[in-house]
Amino acid sequence: MKKKQKVDMGIAIFLILIGVILLILPLFNISNIKWLNTGIFSLYTILNLIQFILTKESKDYEGLHSAIGSLIVLIANLLIRPINNPKTLSMLLMTWIIFMSLAKLKKMDYYHDRRDRMWKIRAFNLSLFILAGVLACINLAYEGVVQVLVIGFFMLIHGILELFDPIVKTLIAHS
Numbered sequence: 001m002k003k004k005q006k007v008d009m010g011i012a013i014f015l016i017l018i019g020v021i022l023l024i025l026p027l028f029n030i031s032n033i034k035w036l037n038t039g040i041f042s043l044y045t046i047l048n049l050i051q052f053i054l055t056k057e058s059k060d061y062e063g064l065h066s067a068i069g070s071l072i073v074l075i076a077n078l079l080i081r082p083i084n085n086p087k088t089l090s091m092l093l094m095t096w097i098i099f100m101s102l103a104k105l106k107k108m109d110y111y112h113d114r115r116d117r118m119w120k121i122r123a124f125n126l127s128l129f130i131l132a133g134v135l136a137c138i139n140l141a142y143e144g145v146v147q148v149l150v151i152g153f154f155m156l157i158h159g160i161l162e163l164f165d166p167i168v169k170t171l172i173a174h175s
Contacts, residue, residue: 004055005166011051012162018043019156022148031144033089033151034077040151041074041096062107069099089147090137093154097133101126121168125161132157 001009018040025031045067052063073096080088108122136154140147 001166001170004058004060005169007051007054008166009163011047012159012166014047015159015162016156017159019152019154019159022152022155025152026145026148031148033144033147036148036151037077037089037092038074040155041070041077045070045074060107062103065103065106066100069103070096073099086141086147090140093133093140093151094137097130097137101130101133104129117172118168121164125164129158129161132161 022036022040025036030036048063048067048070050063052061052067055063073092076095077092080092104122104126108119108126132154136150139150142150
């Protein structure tokens with residue numbers, strides 16, 4: 001397994017852990033969505049910067065693009081006051097999903113050959129990511145506990161989808 005695949009797998013596992021932690025937080029009556037969003041976007045920005053720095057030699061700029069998109073949404077999250085409004089929360093999450101989708105689409109475009117297996121896997125992965133994100137945005141119209149659970153499930157799904165890429169590359173390399 002190459003260094004890039006190990007880093008990508010580590011980041012994906014960390015995203016799964018973030019999702020699991022978010023799913024556990026309502027048990028301890030922690031549901032302040034503004035601070036949780038700030039923490040999630042901050043952590044995601046830092047994780048993607050670390051991923052970009054560790055995999056710079058592979059010329060993969062998805063981590064940098066994702067970090068910039070997350071930073072923009074983080075700043076918007078800090079500047080917008082009525083974050084407890086479900087519409088505002090949905091718009092922030094949808095903006096973040098759009099930025100992440102654009103970064104994934106740029107990386108997917110790296111594989112110009114549409115007959116390539118990795119292009120098909122990335123296209124499927126991107127479709128599932130967008131579907132999960134839209135479903136998460138629709139379900140944010142409830143109270144704080146449900147919002148935390150929905151974002152937790154979304155981060156869990158996002159981590160699992162991010163785990164596909166290094167696993168598939170490793171399986172293709174060994175076959």
